[in-house]
Amino acid sequence: GVPGDTVEVKDEKVYINGAPLVEPYILATPNYTYGPKTVPPGEYFVLGDNRRNSYDSHAWGNTCPAQQQCDFVPEENIIGQAWLSYWPLDAFGFVNNKIIKPHVP
Template identity: 50%
Template sequence: MTFPSSNPSPSDEAPAPEQTPGSLTSPVLVGADDGVIDALPAEPQPQPQTMRRVRRAGWELMQTLILAALIFLAVRAMAQNFRVEGSSMEPGLHDGQYLLVNKAVYFEINLEKVANYLPFIDGGDEPRKVLFRSPKRGDVVVFRYPKDPDRNFIKRVIAVPGDSVRIVNGVVFVNDIKLDEPYIDETPNYDFAEQVVPARSYFVLGDNRSNSFDSHAWGFVPKENIIGQAVFSYWPFEELGGVGNTEINLGFIRISLP
């Protein structure tokens, strides 16, 4: 008696996959768990860009903030807005009016202080150098009140260093010349004994003379206390424009030459 063989004949095996010329099949390795592992190296994956983009955005933001801060400080050093409080500068300026003040116009450099950092700079006999110009008669200026520097006042420059100034029956005389003052409405009701304005100091008065707390009451303003010149009114809109800076002309001085 014969029994059929339990071993399959070669003809019973599954046919090998047919390969066409030029085709490739990936070799495989059988692991301990009969898992199939691709033996070809995986293609490199692109590096994640998220952190790089975050760092770049953070750096750009920092640059923008630094630039904005520098611009703000530069503008702040040259100009500043102030609000008028009180009626001492009427009729030209009114309570609640907002003004732009030019802080750069009177800016000066102290070469003695600069020489502390740059020894090759010589301050000379006049170490303070004015960048543009000093306050002149007729300028409307904002300054720190000498007796309380936390308070800011706005007045008009009437006399500059070296000038003699007096007020007689409300009429102002500078260097013995009577001032023509079209910016005031009423003659003040006080006198002021003649004084000479000290160096680096200024005599200032409000345009509303009888209602102004100014140099006739408390003295001169040191140059260091002057913040800047009021140049422009921007609020309210009906007051848009200049603030009444004017030049006080004392006339021509005749000099006889030998």
């Protein structure tokens, strides 16, 4: 989720702004619920592709002290850049690193 998006996980699906996220790249659907929560300005909501066993935004929020929001990653903490995609195999190759929107119908 990007700033301003409302993210929710329910019924084994991820929803962005109320629309289900199309995720052909995951092997197992999430087996937890989350949100709905709105991503604050300058922060991002991230999920690992192993939805059932990733230590990601949905898990960080559950370990946060009261009155503090830990679910999101501040933009200044995002420092990596992808250069190669190897999964799914039909997408194997170099990544062009342009900003793309997730496929939300």
